[in-house]
Structure formats: C-alpha cells, structure tokens
Amino acid sequence: MTHILAIDQGTTSSRAIIFDASMKIVATAQEEFDQHFPQSGWVEHEAEDLWETTLRTCRDVLKKTGLAAEDIAGIGITNQRETTLLWDRETGEALHRAIVWQDRRTSSMCRDLREAGHEDTVASKTGLLLDPYFSGTKLKWLLDNVEGAREKAEAGKLAFGTVDAWIIWKLTGGKRHVTDATNASRTMLYDIRKGRWSSTICALLDVPMNVLPDVLDCDAEFGTTDAEYLGGEIKILGVAGDQQAATLGQACFEPGMLKSTYGTGCFALLNTGTEPVVSKNRLLTTIAYQLGGERTYALEGSIFIAGAVVQWLRDGLKIIKEAKETQSLAEAADDSQNVILVPAFTGLGAPYWEADCRGAVFGLTRSTGPEEMARAALQSVGYQTRDLLEAMHSDWKEAAGEEATLRVDGGMSASDYAMQFLADISGAPVDRPEVLETTAIGVAWLAGKKAGIYPGMKEFAEGWALERRFEPKMEAERRDELYACWKSAIKATMAF
Numbered sequence: 059m060t061h062i063l064a065i066d067q068g069t070t071s072s073r074a075i076i077f078d079a080s081m082k083i084v085a086t087a088q089e090e091f092d093q094h095f096p097q098s099g100w101v102e103h104e105a106e107d108l109w110e111t112t113l114r115t116c117r118d119v120l121k122k123t124g125l126a127a128e129d130i131a132g133i134g135i136t137n138q139r140e141t142t143l144l145w146d147r148e149t150g151e152a153l154h155r156a157i158v159w160q161d162r163r164t165s166s167m168c169r170d171l172r173e174a175g176h177e178d179t180v181a182s183k184t185g186l187l188l189d190p191y192f193s194g195t196k197l198k199w200l201l202d203n204v205e206g207a208r209e210k211a212e213a214g215k216l217a218f219g220t221v222d223a224w225i226i227w228k229l230t231g232g233k234r235h236v237t238d239a240t241n242a243s244r245t246m247l248y249d250i251r252k253g254r255w256s257s258t259i260c261a262l263l264d265v266p267m268n269v270l271p272d273v274l275d276c277d278a279e280f281g282t283t284d285a286e287y288l289g290g291e292i293k294i295l296g297v298a299g300d301q302q303a304a305t306l307g308q309a310c311f312e313p314g315m316l317k318s319t320y321g322t323g324c325f326a327l328l329n330t331g332t333e334p335v336v337s338k339n340r341l342l343t344t345i346a347y348q349l350g351g352e353r354t355y356a357l358e359g360s361i362f363i364a365g366a367v368v369q370w371l372r373d374g375l376k377i378i379k380e381a382k383e384t385q386s387l388a389e390a391a392d393d394s395q396n397v398i399l400v401p402a403f404t405g406l407g408a409p410y411w412e413a414d415c416r417g418a419v420f421g422l423t424r425s426t427g428p429e430e431m432a433r434a435a436l437q438s439v440g441y442q443t444r445d446l447l448e449a450m451h452s453d454w455k456e457a458a459g460e461e462a463t464l465r466v467d468g469g470m471s472a473s474d475y476a477m478q479f480l481a482d483i484s485g486a487p488v489d490r491p492e493v494l495e496t497t498a499i500g501v502a503w504l505a506g507k508k509a510g511i512y513p514g515m516k517e518f519a520e521g522w523a524l525e526r527r528f529e530p531k532m533e534a535e536r537r538d539e540l541y542a543c544w545k546s547a548i549k550a551t552m553a554f
C-alpha cells in the first residue's frame with residue numbers, strides 16, 4: 059500500500075491521478091464529457107457521465123501504472139462544487155441530470171427570496187449570498203419540477219448530494235450517503251458555524267432533511283469501494299471541494315494565506331483561521347477545511363470567467379489556435395492603446411454579483427487588432443483579481459491585519475504575461491509553485507495522511523516549492539491610472 063489515487067471530477071472533465079509514496083505524480087488519466095444547455099442560462103451534466111468517466115479514468119490510470127487495488131492505500135476525491143444531484147436510494151438512478159454550478163435557472167427564485175427579506179438569514183447561517191450559484195435553490199427546483207420527486211422525498215426514498223456524494227455513493231455500491239464539510243458549506247443548506255444542516259434554511263426552501271447526506275471531516279472514513287469496480291476494495295479517506303482542495307494543496311494553512319486558482323473561472327480563498335469572518339464586501343464565508351472536528355474558515359472571491367476568456371479568443375473570435383499564443387500577442391500589443399475587456403459573459407461574480415450584466419470592450423481604435431485583444435483578455439483576469447484582493451484585504455485588515463502573498467495555480471497560471479500583470483496591477487508579489495496540480499495533491503495528501511503514508515501538516519507545508527515569483531514592476535501612478543480605467547469600465551458595463 060504505497061500509492062494514493064486522487065479523483066478530480068471537474069466541470070468539463072474527470073481525472074484520476076496516482077501519487078507515489080513521496081507524493082510525486084506517477085500517472086494521469088483524463089476524460090471529457092458532454093455539457094448540456096437545454097435553455098439559455100441552464101447547464102446540465104448527465105449523472106451517469108460523471109460516474110462513468112470517473113470510473114473509467116480510475117481504471118485507466120491503474121492499468122497505465124500496472125498497480126492493483128492492494129497497492130492503493132487510499133482514495134482522495136475532489137470535485138466541481140455546488141453541482142446538484144438527486145437520486146433514488148433504491149434504484150441508484152438519478153431523477154434528473156445534474157444541475158451545474160453555472161446554471162442560472164433559479165435566478166428569479168433567488169430574487170423572490172431576497173425581496174421577501176431572507177438574505178440576511180441565509181448569509182448569517184451559511185456564509186453565502188442568495189444566488190443561483192449554490193445548491194439549495196437548485197435542489198428546491200428539482201423537488202418542485204421533477205414529477206413525483208417531492209412525494210418520494212417526503213417518503214425518504216431520495217438522496218441529494220453534490221458530486222462528491224454521488225461518486226462516493228456509486229463507488230461504495232450505494233452503501234454510503236456522505237459528504238465532507240467543505241462541499242456541505244457550498245449548498246446554502248449548511249450552518250457553517252454550528253457545523254450541521256440548517257433546519258431554518260431547509261424549511262425556507264421546503265427541503266425535507268431526510269434527503270441530506272451525513273457530513274464528515276475532510277480526512278475521514280468515507281467508505282470502501284465495491285470490489286467489482288477497481289479490482290478490490292479501496293478505502294476513500296479524503297474529500298474536499300476543488301477550490302478548498304487547492305487551498306490545501308497550496309499549503310495555505312496559516313490565517314492570512316491566500317491562493318487563487320485560474321481555470322475556467324477564478325476562485326481566490328483566504329484562510330481566516332478558526333473563526334468565520336463576515337465580509338462587508340460581498341465575499342463568501344466558507345469552510346476551508348475540517349480536520350479532527352476543527353473547522354478552518356476562508357473568505358472566498360469567485361470570478362466566473364478567467365481562462366474562459368482565452369478560450370473565447372480561440373473559439374469565438376478565432377484569433378489564436380492555442381492558449382499560449384496569447385503571450386507573444388500581448389507582448390506585441392501597442393502601448394499607446396488602452397483596450398479594456400470586461401468578460402462578464404455570464405454576469406459578474408464577486409464582489410459585484412450582477413447575474414444579468416454581459417461583457418463589453420472599451421477603448422477600441424481602427425488599429426486595434428488581435429494583439430490588443432489578447433492583452434486585454436489576459437489583463438482582465440488581473441483586474442478582476444485586484445477587485446477580489448481589494449475586497450479581501452479590507453475585510454481581513456478589519457479582522458486581523460497583515461496582507462498576504464498570493465499563491466497561484468490552475469491552467470491559466472502558466473501564462474507569464476497574465477501573472478506579471480497580476481503582480482503589477484495588484485502591487486504585490488505573485489508566487490507560482492512547482493506543482494500546479496494543487497487540487498489533486500490537496501486530496502491525495504488528505505487521504506495519504508489518513509492512511510499513514512504521508513506526513514502531517516507542518517512537513518507537507520515545508521515541501522511546498524516555489525517555481526517563480528512575479529514581483530510588481532509597474533509604477534504606482536500607472537497602476538492607479540489603469541485600475542481607475544477598469545473601475546469605470548465596470549461601472550459602464552453594469553449600467554448598459
């Protein structure tokens with residue numbers, strides 16, 4: 059039992075990664091699956107696709123390495139968060155496709171709840187805002203709209219879960235209906251201070267509490283895989299939502315430590331210690347991790363479009379063939395033009411939370427071309443992050459003090475141009491680690507520690523290694539000038 063299998067069930071693909079006894083990656087398998095958009099603003103995944111791609115990638119990676127179930131000391135699971143599933147406890151079948159975190163179908167439900175004055179209760183108990191992003195209103199939608207669902211739920215026949223719970227249910231052959239505290243904290247049904255499901259919020263949303271899974275620590279016994287799946291039984295010993303897993307993988311264990319992950323979207327989490335900090339700037343309060351029954355909290359800023367803006371250059375505007383071409387284009391952009399792109403393609407997330415606004419480009423001239431658009435796209439991610447950092451630093455200064463260095467990861471953190479601009483526009487160093495697979499390593503560490511083959515927190519944190527530090531080079535005056543332009547671009551976009 060020398061290896062750990064990490065499952066990363068993400069928004070666009072499922073991955074399985076095997077780590078050896080020294081926490082090095084041995085092999086990876088990955089499979090994409092279909093995205094379904096049945097109506098404008100709706101996003102769904104087939105529940106069986108999530109399960110089958112997960113299972114196949116686990117089998118593939120074991121095959122690639124020649125390892126058997128008995129070589130695996132434990133499984134760690136990390137997942138796209140908030141995505142909502144409801145299934146029949148008897149048949150194990152989902153009643154509907156999974157409703158994905160990006161899905162906005164419950165916007166009017168959220169607006170009605172806000173107008174009825176419920177936002178403060180939701181925020182004080184769950185740390186979240188009344189937004190369709192979270193699972194609570196998605197679950198209510200399923201119970202209200204799938205024929206027979208409510209009756210079955212009242213009769214105790216249904217199980218709700220985020221993707222982690224669904225995968226665990228499947229892997230254990232329907233024996234365990236469990237989740238971890240980080241995933242629970244994204245449902246908008248969980249009292250993050252008391253550490254239990256909130257009967258008040260469940261009553262508000264008409265959710266029968268018998269559909270909810272048991273909530274465990276991130277490093278706990280989540281069950282054992284049914285032997286038929288992976289050629290033997292393997293214990294599931296670590297679970298965390300993907301952004302929390304990246305916080306662990308980046309070893310942000312001290313209050314004040316901050317990581318920002320640049321994938322499709324961008325999610326920044328600031329460790330605020332064992333007491334929750336309430337944001338005055340529309341950031342979320344969430345559980346960073348729960349170990350040995352002790353909760354550590356984070357402030358989170360969520361941006362919906364980060365790397366996706368580069369995909370838009372490739373697939374929408376067709377001005378690049380590969381993401382990395384943005385580097386040379388941005389470097390060749392004309393300095394005398396200040397083109398600003400606000401990528402509010404699916405609305406604006408933190409700290410604005412404007413679900414209905416859409417993107418805009420400012421400062422176009424006749425000589426604006428692919429170079430300036432590529433630069434504007436990369437810079438938009440820096441500007442949006444500065445918005446989050448401003449909000450975080452103001453909340454954190456009030457709560458505890460010192461500003462933190464930013465640790466970055468995710469596919470887009472490979473962009474030197476984007477990371478340098480981020481340091482320039484935020485006026486603070488940006489640290490990129492050697493290992494960018496922080497999400498998988500976060501849960502691999504949880505499982506390996508629980509299995510007794512990986513070190514404790516201190517030693518793990520000491521192993522974090524810097525690949526490159528981006529120091530701010532921009533003059534303060536220029537930084538302020540550019541950021542002021544961004545703020546007016548945001549204002550104009552929201553007014554449109």
Ligand SMILES: Nc1ncnc2c1ncn2[C@@H]1O[C@H](COP(=O)(O)OP(=O)(O)O)[C@@H](O)[C@H]1O
Pocket residue numbers: 068069070320321322323364365366367368369381382384468469470471472473
């Ligand atoms: N060199 C690069 N420059 C700019 N963006 C990049 C680069 N490499 C990858 N990306 C962007 O990073 C994203 C992929 O990151 P990843 O962490 O795999 O995302 P996710 O887990 O959300 O699918 C894509 O949106 C892609 O456009």
Ligand SMILES: O=P(O)(O)OC[C@H](O)CO
Pocket residue numbers: 067068069070137138139140159299300301321322323
């Ligand atoms: O699957 P990702 O990497 O796009 O992450 C999605 C987030 O967990 C949504 O909150």
